[in-house]
Amino acid sequence: MHLREIEVKRFYHTWLGLLEFTNRKHNIVPELKITRDPKVLNPQQLLPIKDKLWEDESVIDEYLKQNEKIFDATERDTIISWKRRVSGKFIIMKHLKNYTVFMHAEEGGKLYGVTGISNLIEDMFPSPSLPLYAEATLVPFAGRIIYDSLIEPYQIRLGPGIRKNLNNDYRNLKSVHGIVTVL
Incomplete structure (x- = not known):
């Protein structure tokens, strides 16, 4: 599952505006002109900008303050959310009907049901490639969990023993905590 077209446009408008503000504030990639069309952007140029944003949460408050008269309540609430x-390292475990399950890789991690943005996550990472280690930031959006538009997979091949252990962890976490679908 992925967002509806109107939600995709709203997400990218909001997200890319925040990235553009972060880039200007910290002068991370000075030559980059962030457009509201994600198809023309280079993800490698956006990575250091999004890393700086998540490192310095005060950027969100400053962005909201400087644009308070522009944002409607939905956009403001989205950014605050x-x-x-x-954030962190996840194991992308499996694709289900309504979302893809990400298992937080830290000790005692949780399972998160993550919806694709404009495409299915399964299209990017087909089932035969799972489980897959990746770095990501999960964010709330439109009553669901999505990722911040950038997933960084690790090129690690997992042997059958590790896969079995991960699947056991998945089953245990699911039975004890369930799958988190709202942040």
Whole structure:
């Protein structure tokens, strides 16, 4: 599952505006002109900008303050909600009907049901390639969990023993905590 077209446009308008503000504030990639069309952007140029944003959460507050008269309540609430993000290393475990399950790789991690943005996550990472280690930031959006538009997979091949252990961890976490679908 992925967002509806109107939600995709709203997400990228909001997200890329915040990245553009972060880039200008910190002068990370000075030559970059961020457009509201994600198809023309180079993800490698956006990575250091999004890393700086998540490193310095005060950028969100400053962005909201400087644009308070421009944002409607939905856009403002969306940006504020991104403070509840979950960042780090995940294992993308499996694709289900309504989302893809990401298992937080830290000790005692949780399972998150993550929806694709404009495409299915399964299109990027087909089932035969799972489980897959990746770095990501999960954010709330439109009552669901999505990722901040950039997933960085690790090129690590997992042997059958590790796969079996991960699947056992998945089953245990699912039975004890379930799958988190709202941040």
